[in-house]
Structure formats: C-alpha cells, structure tokens
Amino acid sequence: MSVLWGRDLSEDFMEQSNYTYFQYFKGLGLPIYIRLNLSSFHSDFLDLLKKMKFDELSSAESEKMLTDFDGEKFGRILTINEASPGVMRQIGLYSESDKFGSESIHPKDSxxxxxxxxxxxxxxxxxxxxxxxxxxEDLGTDGVELATKMILMRFLSWSLAPLGIIGFWGVPVDEGMVVQKPNEAGGEVVFIDVFKRWLYTQDGQKKMKNSFKLLKLDNSLKDRSIKMSPEQFISFLSAHCSYFSYGGMTIPTRQMIQSVCRTYEGLVYPTESFQPRTNLNL
Known part of the structure; x- marks a missing residue:
C-alpha cells in the first residue's frame, strides 16, 4: 500500500540504509515497528519515541526483522515521512468532520x-x-508534542488490538491506573494485555496484580471511593478507549472491554487523593 507517495514500500526495503527502525518494547516479541529517516526529524521526536518505549534497532536487527516480517501475521510497520506540499494541503484543509475535534477518519475502498x-x-x-x-517537519516538538503522542497512540491501539491488547487514556498509579481524557493524561495510554495480564506503559511493562483497579477521579468525593456498576464501568471505559474507529467500537474491542470489566474493579476515586506521577517514586 503506497497511497501517499506513489511508491512500492517493498522497494524501499532494498534501501533500508536510509531508514532507522524502532520497535515497540524491543525484546518482548511485539511485532510493531516505526521507520523513518533520522535526518528528516528533530531530535525531540526521537526523544519522544524513546520515552514512549520505541527502541531503536541496530542494522543487524533491522535486517533480521525485515527477513522475518512476512511471517508475522499481525506485524505492522509505520513509515513516517515529512509530508509533500500536496499532502500538507490535505492535512491543513478544513472539513465538516473537524467540528468534532482535531482527529478524523475517512474510509476508502480498502x-x-x-x-x-x-x-x-x-x-x-x-x-x-x-x-x-x-x-x-516539527513532529514531536513542544508545540505539537501532545498531538504527536495521540497520533502514535492511535497507531499503537490499532496495531496491538489484534494481539489482544487494549488501551485506555490515563496514567499508572500504585492501585492500578487512573482513566482520564487524552489531554488530562498528556496523551498517555495504559495498554492492557487482556489474556496474558501484562501492562504496557511509559514506565515499562509489568505483570498486573489481582488487585488492579481502574479509577475515575471525582472532585466531589472525600475520603472514600465508590464501586462502579457493571453498566457504568463498561460505559466509562468505552468512552476512554484509545481505539478510534469510523464505524464505532468494533466487536473485538467491545469484547476486550467487557473482559477487563469482568476481571478488574472500577472505582470512583476522590481527586484529592490522586498522586500525580511526578510525586511517585517510579
């Protein structure tokens, strides 16, 4: 598929020396990759990739990955390039869907x-x-850092879903995670492996505790928390899921949300008791 630049990506593989490859949580076997020409991007973007757990591959690792990639049923490679003038016009044009926010999806034939x-x-x-x-060209710099993180989180959410991994906007805490709106979370997502019970965050990966909880902050609560009903819990997680779809929530995504709600507890939690990451020893 080469819609933006009219070229065959397989031909680019033969010129891989021009590209650097990054793998999401290298070493864990997740076949999710980003590739780009380092000279085209600001160092801030590379720092952001590292912060988001995209690890750079060596030349030897890249060659092996490309050799094995055809056998990866759920493998994904996102090639990132600076947009051409024509693509930049599309990026900047106003459309009717923009009244719902900065993000939009337009379905095509395939x-x-x-x-x-x-x-x-x-x-x-x-x-x-x-x-x-x-x-x-300023992807990842201060002015568009939140937007950049949200874009990459969408890529990860689409790529990880077939592996049974679902994401929710929010941040990890000692009790589990606080589920928030994207801007409140600073564009951060906590990914949950529904079957293996692993957690993937900017702080690293770890096994989920049986006592793991998903928290909704509430300013009106004082010194107590309230358990969400199953209906409230499902609705809350569905509204804060990082998987974005044109036709609404997909059946597999809804099933993963239901599995999370059956396995873990959802609590309405007093905002005043929330300890931001900067105050945690993480």
Missing amino acids: YNVYRYRGVALMVYGHSFKEWEMGCT
Whole structure:
C-alpha cells in the first residue's frame, strides 16, 4: 500500500540504509515497528519515541526483522515521512468532520485515512502490514508534542488490538491506573494485555496484580471511593478507549472491554487523593 507517495514500500526495503527502525518494547516479541529517516526529524521526536518505549534497532536487527516480517501475521510497520506540499494541503484543509475535534477518519475502498488536522495524515488498513504517515517537519516538538503522542497512540491501539491488547487514556498509579481524557493524561495510554495480564506503559511493562483497579477521579468525593456498576464501568471505559474507529467500537474491542470489566474493579476515586506521577517514586 503506497497511497501517499506513489511508491512500492517493498522497494524501499532494498534501501533500508536510509531508514532507522524502532520497535515497540524491543525484546518482548511485539511485532510493531516505526521507520523513518533520522535526518528528516528533530531530535525531540526521537526523544519522544524513546520515552514512549520505541527502541531503536541496530542494522543487524533491522535486517533480521525485515527477513522475518512476512511471517508475522499481525506485524505492522509505520513509515513516517515529512509530508509533500500536496499532502500538507490535505492535512491543513478544513472539513465538516473537524467540528468534532482535531482527529478524523475517512474510509476508502480498502484502507482508511486518519488525519490529525495541521499535524499528520496516516494511511492504514487492517489487511495491510505496511502503513504510511506524512507529517509536519516539527513532529514531536513542544508545540505539537501532545498531538504527536495521540497520533502514535492511535497507531499503537490499532496495531496491538489484534494481539489482544487494549488501551485506555490515563496514567499508572500504585492501585492500578487512573482513566482520564487524552489531554488530562498528556496523551498517555495504559495498554492492557487482556489474556496474558501484562501492562504496557511509559514506565515499562509489568505483570498486573489481582488487585488492579481502574479509577475515575471525582472532585466531589472525600475520603472514600465508590464501586462502579457493571453498566457504568463498561460505559466509562468505552468512552476512554484509545481505539478510534469510523464505524464505532468494533466487536473485538467491545469484547476486550467487557473482559477487563469482568476481571478488574472500577472505582470512583476522590481527586484529592490522586498522586500525580511526578510525586511517585517510579
């Protein structure tokens, strides 16, 4: 699939010396990769990738990955390039969907076009392993850091879902995680492996405790927490899921949310008791 630049990505594999590859949680076997030409991007973007647990692959590791990639049923490679003038016009154009927010998805015959207005355009299809993104040259810098994180979290959410991993906007805490809106969480997502019971966050990966809880902050509560009903819990997690779909929540995604709600507890938690990450010894 090469919609943005009109080239065959397989031909680019032959010129991989021009690209650097990054793997999400390298060493854990997650076949999720980003590739880009380092000279095209600001160092802030590379620092952000590292912070988000995208580890750089060596030349030897990249060659092995490309050799083995055809055998990865759920493998994904996102190629990120600075957008051409034509793509930049598409990124900046106003459309009717923009009244609902900066993000939009436009379905095509065999793929989807995701746009974060003013920042990036991503072409992806769940039947394709190779996805593409055109973006502004300042991707990852201070002015668009939140947008950049949200874009990459969308990529991860789409890529990890077939592996049984679902994400919710929020931050990890000692009790489990606080579920928040994307801007409140600073564009951060906590990913839950529903079957293996692993947690993937910016702080690293760890096994989930049986006592793991998903918390909703409430300013009106004092010195106590309230357990959410099953209906409230499912509705709350569905509204804060990082998986973004044109046609609404997919059946597998809804099933993963239901599994999380059956396995773990959802609590309404007093905001005053919330300890931000900066005050935690993480």
